[in-house]
Amino acid sequence: MKLQNLEGFYRWHSKVYEITRSIFLAGRTEAVDLLALQDGDRIIDWGCGTGLNFPLLLRKKVDLVGIDDSASMLGRAREKFPEIELVQGDMSHYPFPEQADKAICTYSLSMVDPWKETIRNICRALKPTGRLVILDFGQLTGPLKLLAPFFSAWLKLHGVNPGMSLSSLLPKYFHGLKIRSLHRGYSFLALAEFPVLQPSPTRPPDRPFRVVSQRFIFPPGGSRPILSFDFTLNR
Numbered sequence: 001m002k003l004q005n006l007e008g009f010y011r012w013h014s015k016v017y018e019i020t021r022s023i024f025l026a027g028r029t030e031a032v033d034l035l036a037l038q039d040g041d042r043i044i045d046w047g048c049g050t051g052l053n054f055p056l057l058l059r060k061k062v063d064l065v066g067i068d069d070s071a072s073m074l075g076r077a078r079e080k081f082p083e084i085e086l087v088q089g090d091m092s093h094y095p096f097p098e099q100a101d102k103a104i105c106t107y108s109l110s111m112v113d114p115w116k117e118t119i120r121n122i123c124r125a126l127k128p129t130g131r132l133v134i135l136d137f138g139q140l141t142g143p144l145k146l147l148a149p150f151f152s153a154w155l156k157l158h159g160v161n162p163g164m165s166l167s168s169l170l171p172k173y174f175h176g177l178k179i180r181s182l183h184r185g186y187s188f189l190a191l192a193e194f195p196v197l198q199p200s201p202t203r204p205p206d207r208p209f210r211v212v213s214q215r216f217i218f219p220p221g222g223s224r225p226i227l228s229f230d231f232t233l234n235r
């Protein structure tokens, strides 16, 4: 969904989100279990919405941050979890200053138009030992395959892009990857570990000059030598 349409969509949906979505956005417990959370972990919930994952994540003593671009969705999350740090921002580009141990993304990646940039951004925001779990809509299998066109149309109606090819993209950004289909392809779980990308180290500011030579000068009269430098201007 285009970012400019997101708030318009969720202004109304946020009011009924928890009642309607807790039924068909299944698999949360499995997703959180895959994170293997430890006390003290810093975790980012990408596209956290109203915070449906938070009670499960807070079973451990974690440092939890949620990011979402919709003010209405974050408003609901803030009402329920006033103590949790919430950031309003575009998850495809928001630069988290501090890297996290774990990242979770449930049914939100498929809603982001630049989903490939989002994977890249999540990767950069994880420590080298970090772990990302994605839970999202999949491709129906078996007898349910007959319903695939309707499923796809229904997803598109809700701003979801059902055709993400994560199995080819994730290995570019993570050394370890496991993908598992759930509920006959209705959804899938991906566990990606050991991110490849790290934020580029900040380059020291260029000096306007550089030292080309240095030498000691011994002044007449035997006083202490002076260290002398020759400079040239950087252009």
Ligand SMILES: C[S@@+](CC[C@H](N)C(=O)[O-])C[C@H]1O[C@@H](n2cnc3c(N)ncnc32)[C@H](O)[C@@H]1O
Residues within 6 Å of the ligand: 003, 006, 010, 021, 025, 046, 047, 048, 049, 050, 051, 052, 053, 067, 068, 069, 070, 073, 089, 090, 091, 092, 105, 106, 107, 108, 109, 111, 112, 113
């Ligand atoms: C279907 S909801 C899922 C919410 C939550 N993760 C859950 O499992 O209930 C998708 C969420 O992604 C958020 N979202 C979509 N595109 C986004 C973007 N570019 N940046 C940040 N959040 C975005 C929406 O505002 C919405 O809250």
